[in-house]
Amino acid sequence: MPATEVTALDRHECKACGYVYEPAKGSSNVPAGTAFTDLPQKWRCPVCGAPSSQFVNIGSVENPSGFEENRGYGFGVNTLTAQQKNLLIFGGLALGFLFFISLYGLN
Numbered sequence: 001m002p003a004t005e006v007t008a009l010d011r012h013e014c015k016a017c018g019y020v021y022e023p024a025k026g027s028s029n030v031p032a033g034t035a036f037t038d039l040p041q042k043w044r045c046p047v048c049g050a051p052s053s054q055f056v057n058i059g060s061v062e063n064p065s066g067f068e069e070n071r072g073y074g075f076g077v078n079t080l081t082a083q084q085k086n087l088l089i090f091g092g093l094a095l096g097f098l099f100f101i102s103l104y105g106l107n
């Protein structure tokens with residue numbers, strides 16, 4: 001995922017009043033999905049009226065690419081582990097059952 005899309009999701013906090021501009025939600029007179037860097041130069045904090053230069057980048061709510069990578073990675077590992085567990089469990093049960101039957105047969 002391009003870095004520009006991650007940057008577009010970055011939230012910005014007003015240093016004057018603590019208002020947080022979230023690109024996903026937009027703001028007054030700003031449609032949702034507008035990156036902070038795409039805000040009009042005249043845009044000001046809707047709470048205290050501070051100019052956009054008074055806002056600091058506090059990062060995105062979540063990193064979409066990283067989140068997707070982690071979820072896919074974890075899901076794959078969990079599936080593999082479950083399969084391995086099933087193999088071990090049922091394989092062990094089968095071996096134990098055969099072992100038990102063989103002992104039973106000997107006796």
Ligand SMILES: [Zn+2]
Binds near residue numbers: 014017046049
């Ligand atoms: Zn403010």
